Amino acid sequence: MTRTWQISTVTDAARARIAVARLATACGVLALDRARLATDLGARLRQCLAKGGTWRLALQVPAPGDGEGLLHLALTPDREASAAGEPPWRTSVACPETGQVPDGGLPDADVPDDPAVLAEALLGADEDTVLTLEKLAEQEELVAFHREELHQTNQGVLALHAELDAAGRAQRKAFAAERRARTEAEDARHRLTFLADASAALNASLNHEEIVRRLPDLLVPRYAAGVDVWLFDQEDDRHGSAPHPAAAVLAARTGRPQYAADHPGGLPGVDDQPPSALNPKRPLLCVPLLARRAPLGVLTLSPPGERWDPDDAVMLIELTRRAGIALDNARRFEHNRDIAETLQRALLTDLPATPGLALAARYLPATHGLNIGGDWYDAFRQPDGSLITVIGDVTGHGLHAAVMMSQLRTALRAYAVDGGSPGQLLTRLHMFLHHLQPDLYATAVIARFRPGDPTLTWAAAGHPPPVLRLPDGRVRILDAKPGAMLGIPLRQEIGDHTVRLAPGSTLALYTDGLVERRAQGIDPGIQRLAAALGSFGSEELDTDLEGSADRILDPLLSDSERDDDVCLLLSHVAGTAGPPAVRLPSGAASRPLP
Template sequence: MSVERGVGGPLSRELARAVRAGRLPANAWAALADVLESLDPAIPVGDVVASLTDVVPSELGEIDLPGQEVRTPARGRGDRDLRWRLTDKPDAGSPSRDDIDRTAFLDEVSRASATSLNSAEMLTQVSALVQSHRLADVTRVWRSTDDGLLCATSSSGDVQADVTAQQALITRRSVRTGAHRLSVPLLAGRHALGVLDLERRHRGFTADDISLAHAVAGRAALGLRNAYEYEREHELAERLQYAMLPALVESDELDIAARYRSSTRGVHIGGDWYDAFSRSDGTVVLTVGDVTGHGLDAAVVMGQLQNALRAYALEGHGPASSLRLVHGLLRESRGSLYATAVVVEVQVCTGTIRWASAGHPPPLVQDASGAVAYLDADHGPMLGIGLSPSIPEHARALTPDSAVALYTDGLIERRTSDIDAGMARLAAAFERCGDGKVGERTDNVLHEMLGGTDHDDDVCLLLCRWLGSA
């Protein structure tokens, strides 16, 4: 039956254009005509053609590589899929057990694709579902990169995509090699993000299987696109955060190292900062602070406070005086954000330190033997609150090879435990990591405290070791 006999007018012309553009195969007319005749004539022509180009390639237009037997697809699920897309309702009658299983399986794939924003983790979950549903015995997912197709579901870096997977990506259509191999492109809008590669050992892929594979690939592609966007935004935010962190002062009497770790959850720019600089009199000033909240506003306030503390300290103000001045600056800004901060001055010739804190976790001192103690003295309230705070200042003498650690609360706070438990864990971590250079100690402490687990907040850790006077 020709298109002209099955349908007429604008729809016939639109279908002809779709064939010329390669969006529909030339041999699709006979199978389409019967389906189209049963559709509501009130459905817009554009909706019909758009739906056909989504459904028909998976049923009629897959590309056959050498060794594949070309078969005319039987009517059945493809017709029902088309009617569902255009009328939002299935054929009359109760759904079959196969239809119920198909819907439940696709719901699982949709949840797996939406649950994780880690692209590798998400694709691994989808692959496992495909195999558990017995859609394929072997599953691989290829990601499209600047270097070609890379396997996202294999830890082996030497796995290479063959011509079947590459053909599916280039043509944006499913490709079969023989009866037991099927490659389906992961399409998100106009973008081909990769290929879902399926293999069976003992049975071939039917038209229903191919339709289901396309449905799985569509859901996986949507999840992959969301994961890519998240990863790109997270990388941009992290790069911006690192660009705002200062270079640390170098001193013959001090060994200083600092680390920043962004939150592993969400996409945001944090308000944590650290700084270490030298005054003209040789005093080294260390600061660590944390602005409440996240996002651009917190980052802007963080930059202002970090620069203000540096400026006041360089003018000669001591730790408590610098914090009071910054408090006034934050109050005058009339914003809704607050901050905590700690400032430590180190007299490099004598090892004497002076410090003051505004609502911040106390500094930690580690002596030459590796024993640790918190400088848990009186401190002032958070910066920016609606009062004129009293911020006390304290002093203490260090012994050679002692170290002072400043950190933000993201290092010690956990949802599953209180802050006292976190501080005890930090002290124990410093005792275990007492050997080695300062940079190594800092990395080891972070590994002890954070490990490979997710953490909800940004983390700063600044460690300064006084070598002693010459």
């Protein structure tokens, strides 16, 4: 269904615009679409009127029953305009209510020429514009509402970003603090580990010179570029005293650490002093080596870099304190060792010369610890002419053990004057030690040789068994039941044992330091001693008992480190060729100690 209008004047244009608006309303076109259609159509009509001529406006409506269709509008020029190249104008608008158009055709949309009617019709046509403006106002309100929501959202996002940024900064600070704390903890662990290791190294030695030598090796180059140890009692009088920094002298006088440099050290517990005149460009840290009673010296250090870290300085001061204690312990140990060694060597006597019987003794101190113990040997005659040989071991080391050994030696000689068998002598020594020193114990073996008697009498109290080499080279371990240790809180009667001695026999008495090793025990060592003694020939023992004693010790003491003293006493009965001449030993390594 189509409706057309011829437009050549403004009135024609107004009537056509009003008619199109009415027909669009009748076809159910939405108000907003009608307003757009009327606006577009009015603008196009104004252009046509400006160009002049007659224009044809056609409106095509879909037939009823076609469902939702389109309302087509076409504005075409007359022939002259069309020949001039003026294009037609066409538009379409949705027409959802085509069923409202009567079957007889489009409703009457003619508009009279009366100006009043046209004006009224034009005013009526603006109702769609009003509706459009109302909807536009609603949309503006909605836009304003969403704009406010967006603004609030933006404010929230900005606040969230600010909070996230603050949280990020706080987290970064926490991470940095954690890294610093972890680094400081790791540095502290390294310092403590170094302090523990260095302390163990210093206290492992009881030689004060060795401790002084170890200090530079421990500190250079990690914690110091240079180390100088000034000990007060080791000034070289032959060449004069070496010059010392003023800060070192001040540290010795005050007992406080001193830092000498052209800048403040900022070290805790350390006094700042001017730079040393001996070397003004080098900072010095002078720490006194304190002992229990008085300072022993001063440790002077120069830094590995420009200056020390305060924590490193605290660690160095603590290490110096421990070094002072280690030096003091070493000095005390060396003093006690010298006294004990002097006493022990003074108490070990010469071996007697006896026809038909050769004697050889060896004593070697321990190489670990206070190397003076209670090991001892002795040989002397009884009033009836018998020869007593004895070897013993007092528990412990040092001056106390040496003094107790001398008392046992003196008591045994006193008891032997009254006679008595080896077992009786050990029994009396047991009672003597138990009453004299209830907390001290000893072990011993006594062997008695009678002139012209081929029988050896011996007794043992808690001591390793004697080893007897027979003239044919066979070796016997005299392991008959011994008595208990001397001095234990037990009443005991120690029994005697006898064995026949043929000419050429050799008896070995020894202490456990010769045969006992921590990893192996004592039995394998006794077997090695028996094998070494059995490897000699009778002629070799007859002619060179001293050299035989050395050759026995060499394989048994192949390791240079000994934890205990070593004592060996050999008694050799002369062979049928006659008694050997008793030869006094020579040399510190192979002589019985005087």
